[in-house]
């Protein structure tokens with residue numbers, strides 16, 4: 001759908017509840033037309049909290065004084081086995097940029113997952129790598145890649161990241177992933193420091209032109225020990241509005257109800273689905289490492305954020321009128 005910048009600006013700033021209700025209803029109508037009343041599950045496996053980067057907002061940045069861990073390939077396979085039994089048909093391997101996961105190691109993990117679970121999709125979210133690396137991983141069988149662009153405003157990017165990180169390289173990665181045939185996800189935090197309505201408009205413009213298969217957005221939440229630890233968290237309401245706007249701009253997009261939203265609001269996931277989201281990503285990581293992947297304060301990993309609570313997730317979705325199929329949940333062209 002074509003929404004002009006001024007319409008989007010009005011939707012982002014209005015205090016008229018009727019306008020927000022209409023936006024939400026239209027987003028759901030559009031989503032249901034493409035995907036029906038179905039919410040897809042992905043099992044999130046947080047493979048490592050080692051990271052060579054020093055993003056100013058992130059609780060596992062290089063300089064964070066946190067306890068580090070990384071899963072072994074065997075632990076990752078065990079998570080997939082548990083997940084498959086629970087009905088997951090997509091595994092998302094996410095982590096900091098950890099040099100231990102060389103192309104060789106990662107390709108072998110991807111191959112093993114695809115061999116044992118040929119009915120499943122593998123999504124990677126391992127940060128920036130070179131084009132050749134992305135190509136090798138794709139050839140090993142990876143189907144999708146999530147790499148939030150973080151902000152489509154170059155100046156804002158510089159305010160969120162240290163000088164050694166490059167806006168151009170991040171964008172280049174997204175284009176390489178697209179060229180290599182991945183289903184690609186970009187995204188950003190809502191309410192990150194220095195974000196304005198104008199930077200948000202640039203994010204939406206980027207989404208409109210890049211047309212990713214997935215978009216991950218969630219509120220910024222301060223992380224202890226980071227330069228932004230005293231900054232306020234992003235707004236749940238604004239995140240929900242943005243979910244609806246993204247759905248209208250791009251009806252086919254796969255749009256997760258993120259953990260950050262669930263962390264800030266007990267019904268965050270349900271509210272996100274009611275605003276146009278259609279993906280949930282419960283945590284499949286081993287129970288004893290979940291608390292260590294502390295990218296922000298009080299991150300949820302239990303209750304309906306936990307993969308073992310699949311029955312609860314299904315009930316909660318059914319209660320608001322959605323089915324959770326055992327399905328890879330691929331993008332609909």
Ligand code: SAM
Nearest residue numbers: 057058095096097125126127148220221295296
């Ligand atoms: N290293 C990979 C990357 O850079 O894409 C994946 C892991 S990274 C921790 C995943 C996402 O977490 C980031 O893209 C960022 O948007 C989000 N994130 C990090 N710190 C956050 C915070 N304080 N609040 C909310 N989201 C945060």
